[in-house]
Amino acid sequence: xxxxxxxxxxxxxxxxxxxxxxxxxxxxxxxxxxxxxxxxxxxxxxxxxxxxxxxxxxxxxxxxxxxxxxxxxxxxxxxxxxxxxxxxxxxxxxxxxxxxxxxxxxxxxxxxxxxxxxxxxxxxxxxxxxxxxxxxxxxxxxxxxxxxxxxxxxxxxxxxxxxxxxxxxxxxxxxxxxxxxxxxxxxxxxxxxxxxxxxxxxxxxxxxxxxxxxxxxxxxxxxxxxxxxxxxx
Numbered sequence: 001x002x003x004x005x006x007x008x009x010x011x012x013x014x015x016x017x018x019x020x021x022x023x024x025x026x027x028x029x030x031x032x033x034x035x036x037x038x039x040x041x042x043x044x045x046x047x048x049x050x051x052x053x054x055x056x057x058x059x060x061x062x063x064x065x066x067x068x069x070x071x072x073x074x075x076x077x078x079x080x081x082x083x084x085x086x087x088x089x090x091x092x093x094x095x096x097x098x099x100x101x102x103x104x105x106x107x108x109x110x111x112x113x114x115x116x117x118x119x120x121x122x123x124x125x126x127x128x129x130x131x132x133x134x135x136x137x138x139x140x141x142x143x144x145x146x147x148x149x150x151x152x153x154x155x156x157x158x159x160x161x162x163x164x165x166x167x168x169x170x171x172x173x174x175x176x177x178x179x180x181x182x183x184x185x186x187x188x189x190x191x192x193x194x195x196x197x198x199x200x201x202x203x204x205x206x207x208x209x210x211x212x213x214x215x216x217x218x219x220x221x222x223x224x225x226x227x228x229x230x231x232x233x
Contacts, residue, residue, distance in 0.1 A: 044176055044195065045232045048125055048225060049167070051182035052136040052150060055201040056122075057112035063087075066102045081204045085185055103142050109149035114157055117218030122158070125221070130229070135167045135175055135182075178232045179225055185209045197228050 053059040064077035079099075082090040091099050102108065125132050134154060138146045147168055154162050167175060172182070173189030177196040180187070185206040187198055200206050202216045215224050 045178050045229060046129065047131045047133065047177040049133050049135040049175060049177040049180040049196060050122065051201070052134055054183040054203055055181055056115060056118045056134065057153065058115050059112060062108065062112050063102060066105065070098065083205055085205045100141060103139060104145065106145055109146055110152045110156065112153060115218065119157060121218040121221045133165045133167050133177070135169065135172055135180060137170050137172065138168055179228050181215065199224055
């Protein structure tokens with residue numbers, strides 16, 4: 001039997017404090033309560049936002065495998081070692097429909113393998129007292145499968161208790177946090193000065209980005225993230 005959840009089920013998990021309002025890592029998202037009410041909210045200086053595609057999960061590897069199955073004569077998938085973050089920019093106009101077809105296949109998003117060391121790093125962050133949320137942008141043309149399968153992936157690889165740590169948004173600048181680990185070279189949106197510091201998770205298409213903190217692997221998370229969290233206290 002399928003399990004259905006209300007939107008509230010997936011709101012970020014919050015820690016206890018006394019306050020007059022209810023807050024969570026969404027920009028300008030508060031609910032007034034009486035001053036005597038115990039309210040749960042994370043300390044923003046300990047909130048780490050983690051992107052999913054090509055940061056937590058290996059999007060390009062699964063895409064490349066499916067591309068090779070459909071076009072075995074190609075020397076290599078155009079997505080491997082790609083130059084552009086936006087996937088469609090790496091294909092000719094003639095091949096873009098095939099790329100969209102692959103991403104629309106049921107089971108595509110749940111088939112991803114975790115990026116090496118990612119699951120261990122998330123558990124280490126939690127063990128160190130940090131609040132970790134998965135901040136992910138759904139693909140607009142594949143939202144029917146993309147969003148549902150992202151939840152299914154988290155349940156499969158981390159457990160049902162992590163479902164409340166998923167934030168699905170097309171604009172990450174409006175999300176509160178201290179650090180955002182993300183492979184996207186530049187992140188922009190409605191908030192010109194997001195509260196988080198962008199840590200670039202290295203991929204071929206973001207290697208030319210300079211002047212921002214960078215992680216080349218998950219084994220570096222403490223070396224890169226902890227100093228940034230300390231600076232926000």
